[in-house]
Amino acid sequence: MSAPLLTLTLNPAIDQTVTLEHLAPGAVHRALASRSDAGGKGVNVAGCLADWGLPVAVTGVLGADNAAPFAALFQAKGIADRFIRVAGLTRTNLKLLDRHSGDTTDVNLAGLTVTQGVFEAARARLLDGAGPGRLVVLAGSLPGGLSPDTYADLTRRLKSRGARLVLDASGPALSAALAAGPDALPEVVKPNRHELEEWAGRSLPTLAEVHAAALDLHARGIPLVVVSLGSEGALFLTAEAALHAHPPAIDVASTVGAGDALVAGLVAGLHAGADLADTARLALAFAAGKLTLAGANLPARAEVERLAAAVRITHL
Structure with a gap:
């Protein structure tokens, strides 16, 4: 597996996005x-x-x-496909887009139950692709059959091979990963505000409170903490600096995958060796660019670069 960037998705989904004029619970809608x-x-x-x-x-x-x-997506985008195939159906997640408000309501279905043997095969492919300095993204929920400490165990194994870990998870899987010892902590975690609130056990309505919780997370041994804040942008925190990146003004076409695009921009910045401010600009530009398109797609490179230049950075 020669690609310098590698992602793991243990609970993938086919995202079916249905656009409605206005979502009204209990009503009949025409898509x-x-x-x-x-x-x-x-x-x-x-x-x-x-x-x-x-x-x-x-x-x-x-x-x-x-x-x-x-398979069609991977071929179209030139992505190296190392997925394990098993009998059965990948889950379908329903996303209801309210065109009037711009809000998306997610209905996520249960995925495949992954046996230990299948997981070990997927883990072997992951470890086979992880070498010194390679950036690996562990992302998403865990399927049935896997324990909450799965990401912590994978992080420990990957770090022993010299890989650099970016974790984007939530709930028990995130809590278990963050409770692990120093040898099993990722280099980067990217919770959103709600996920950070779940971990902190308290509401975080202000930027100052988000900053304080991110500092607590950093103190556990996470070198880079990134908290996505939706329309408010994102907070980026290292030992040297804390930044609030404000997104550029855009016309939103779809919010589906915006947080994942932010992670991609973050990884692109880390891969390029960019400083924290430029990494934040690129992450916000990826997210903003994706918001202008349906699906997890970016606009042309020149447009992403234009958006990055429009990201405003505030030092906290």
């Missing part, structure tokens, strides 16, 4: 549009990285019965 995209956090991250022109490989577990959309 304005509908589209299906091969997705899952790691798949979305890889798609954006490939759009940026970086070589990337993907691995994880797919249901063989409806794997065709994933």
Whole structure:
């Protein structure tokens, strides 16, 4: 697996986005549009990285019965496909886009149950692609059959090979990863505000409170903490600096995959060796660019660069 960037998606999904004029619970709706995209956090991250022109490989577990959309995506974007196929269907997640408000309501279905044997095969492919300095993204929820400490165990194994880990997870999987010893902590974690609140056990309504919780997370031994804040941008925290990156003004077409695009921009910045401010600009530009398009796709490179230049940075 020669790609310098690698993503793992253990619980991928086909994202079916249905656009409605206005979502009213309990009412009958007529769809304005509908589209299906091969997705899952790691798949979305890889798609954006490939759009940026970086070589990337993907691995994880797919249901063989409806794997065709994933194979087509990987071929179209030049992504190295290292997924394990198993019998059954990859789950479908329903995303209801309210055109009036711009909000998206997610209905995420249960995925495949992954046996220990299948997981070990996927883990072997992941470890096979991880070498010194290689950036590896562990992203998304864990499927049935896997314990919450799965990411912590994978991080420990990958770090022992010299890989650099970016973790984008939530709930028990995130908590277990952050409770692990120093040898199993990722280099980067990217919770959103709600996920950080879950970990901190308290509401974080202000930027100052988000900053304080991010400092607590950093103090556990995470070198770079990034907290996505939706329309407010994102907070980036290292031992040297804390930045608030404000997104540029854009016309939003779809919010599906925006957080994954931010992770992709973050990884692209880390891969390029950019400083924290330029990495923040690129991450916000990836997210903003994706917001202008349906699916986990980026606009042309020149447009992403224009958006990056429009990102405003505030030092905290």
